[in-house]
Amino acid sequence: MAAITASMVAELRAKTDAPMMECKKALTEADGDMGKAEEILRVKLGNKASKAATRVTAEGIVGTFIAADGKLASLVEVNCETDFVAKNDDFLAFTKNVAELIATQNPADVAALLALPLDGSTVDSVRAALVGKIGENLSIRRFQRVAAQGQVAAYIHGGAKIGVLVDLVGGEESLAKDIAMHIAAFKPKSLDASGVPADLIEVERRVAIEKAKEAGKPEAMIEKIAEGSVQKFLKDVTLLGQVFVKAEDGKQTIEQLLKAKSASVASFALFSVGEGIEKKVNDFAAEVAEQAAKAAAAR
Template identity: 70%
Template sequence: MAEITASMVKELRERTDAPMMDCKKALTEAEGDMARAEEILRVRFGNKASKAAGRVAAEGIIAVSINSDGKSGAIVEVNSETDFCAKNADFLTFTNNVADAIAKHNPADVAALAGLAIDGGTVEDVRTQLVGKIGENISVRRFVSGAAKGKLVSYVHGGKIGVLVDVVGGDDNLGKDIAMHIAAAKPKSLDASGIGAELIEAERRVAIEKAKEAGKPEAMLDKIADGTVQKFLKEVTLLSQPFVKDDKQTIEQLLKSQNASVASFTMYVVGEGIEKVVTDFAAEVAAAAKV
């Protein structure tokens, strides 16, 4: 039996908002498997327990650069330790210059990006200088770049959510509407083919366990799970989502009405998937007082 530590219970509590004792019971039942324990709590408490998936933990900013032809561009996330740094003018200039360099040169990865020239030096040189000047760790976390099948359109909300979408056909207003919809509705993929089998299977397991707890007959479990999965896919795939400005039509219907399509999209949320270290200031002060 895996040892269930207080820190494990605390982490699951922070991920799910479930009561402490329920977190401990779930971890015990899951033999210490955090992902499985989260599933168990979802069965008991509903989707509230999956909030960690979209939690923004780290600081930084998203920047987008689209070349003048609208056919190529880039989206990048640059991280900092604090939001104060993310608002610094030098940090913002660095991030925008990095986005421009990616859009222009289309590097293969972050390592290749580090050697590109910006602002009188390489990306890595300028980053290192900025770290020394501001006094915070700064890193280029991820980016996507390349050529579009149609026209690239972007939307950045407060520097924290960024979207780059390749729209084929339609007009500028349609492209803007699609980009803003993606930022608001946060689809996981264009259609069902982009949703991983592991994620779908997790939804099935949760649906089956909830149905069992509700006393549903064994013969109905697969049908209930199928219905739950189909509902889930409609909620998380762009083409199936109701348009945020007119929920009487889906994004797919909106695109068809203007003889347009979406070839691909990228959405970044600052710090998505990064766990932030939370400092207990009161505990630090108390510890310091004992020294």
């Protein structure tokens, strides 16, 4: 049996917002497996235990670039330490230049991007110089390049904290903008069910089975109940299955909207600044106490 430490309990609590004792029980039942413990809490507490999946904690912005013909575009997340720096003109200009480089030079990954020439030097050298000038660490976290089948539209929200690109085939620019706004609001994981990772689907199935068992459902019904839960999950997390944010009847899905407009979405990209990054929270009281203890010991 793995030892369950206070730090493990605190980590699970931060991820799920579940009560401390429930976190400890779940970790004990899962023999210290953090992922399994999250599943156990979801069974007991419902979706409240997965709220941290969309928690945004790091600072920075999402930058975009779209070519004049709408056929080439990019999305990039550049991080910094504070929101103040995220509004700095030099930081904004750096992000804009990097976004254009990604679209025009098509680097394979962040390492290749950092090696590209920029302002008579390299992207990484310019980044390092900016760190020295601003006084904060800066990093390029991720990017996505889109070579469009149709036309690309972008939507930036919340002070560039959320960025979306949509490659729309057919339809009008206003439709592409509406769909991009919808994506920013509802954050689909993929275009359709084929793009949802199998492990996420399996987690939903296991949770549904355990909930059905705990509710005392007949054994013969459990698989059917689980399949229904999986299908509902897929509608909730796929763009085509989601109900359009501006649907007048509250029922029209994105798939139905596109069909009505004789259009289709070839692909989309969505970045939320800091998604999945745990931001360090300083406990100033603990720091002061620690410093006082050190000073006392040194006397």
